[in-house]
Amino acid sequence: MELSNLKPAEGSVKSRKRIGRGQGSGKGGTSTRGHKGAKSRSGYSKKVGFEGGQMPLQRRVPKFGFKNINRKEFKAINIGDLQKLAEAKNLTAIDEQILLENGLCSKGDRIKILGNGKLTLKLEVKAHAFSKSALAAIEKLEGTVVTL
Numbered sequence: 158m159e160l161s162n163l164k165p166a167e168g169s170v171k172s173r174k175r176i177g178r179g180q181g182s183g184k185g186g187t188s189t190r191g192h193k194g195a196k197s198r199s200g201y202s203k204k205v206g207f208e209g210g211q212m213p214l215q216r217r218v219p220k221f222g223f224k225n226i227n228r229k230e231f232k233a234i235n236i237g238d239l240q241k242l243a244e245a246k247n248l249t250a251i252d253e254q255i256l257l258e259n260g261l262c263s264k265g266d267r268i269k270i271l272g273n274g275k276l277t278l279k280l281e282v283k284a285h286a287f288s289k290s291a292l293a294a295i296e297k298l299e300g301t302v303v304t305l
Contacts, residue, residue: 232266236291237274239282252283253305268305270295 177188190197206213239251242259256262270282272290282295283303295302 229267231269231286232262233269233271234261234284235271235273236276236294239270239280240274240276240278243278243280249279250281250283276300 174184174189175182176184179185187197195201206215208214234256238261242248242255242261243251246255246259248255253262253268256268257264262268267286268284269286269288270284270291271288272292272294276294276298278300279298280295280300281303282300283305285305287295287302287304292302
């Protein structure tokens with residue numbers, strides 16, 4: 158085998174369909190486009206969402222609701238997760254950096270501590286927001302809460 162006699166595997170390459178090259182080719186006349194209609198014309202491109210003239214879905218369904226541009230998204234973390242993390246890593250203080258290193262939040266996330274789960278360790282917790290139940294659980298064990 159040499160570069161001069163390389164060829165693709167048998168049946169792996171098809172020759173392209175040569176349309177519009179006369180009646181004898183079997184692909185002349187309408188050039189496989191059928192008779193009349195927009196799809197047979199040059200320059201045809203279907204509009205996004207076009208349904209053949211039927212009222213399209215995005216116009217049939219009414220508009221409702223709105224997006225609040227001032228909404229602040231929080232990453233929710235339960236005190237049960239903080240308990241597990243503190244036990245595993247032997248921590249007394251938990252802040253944004255520690256949560257980031259352990260994959261509980263992403264860079265730039267606002268963090269809210271929620272009160273689901275059991276807390277048995279005295280912790281110093283730094284976050285952007287706290288639920289009432291989380292605050293009560295942390296302060297019950299004489300832990301400290303710092304709002305960022």
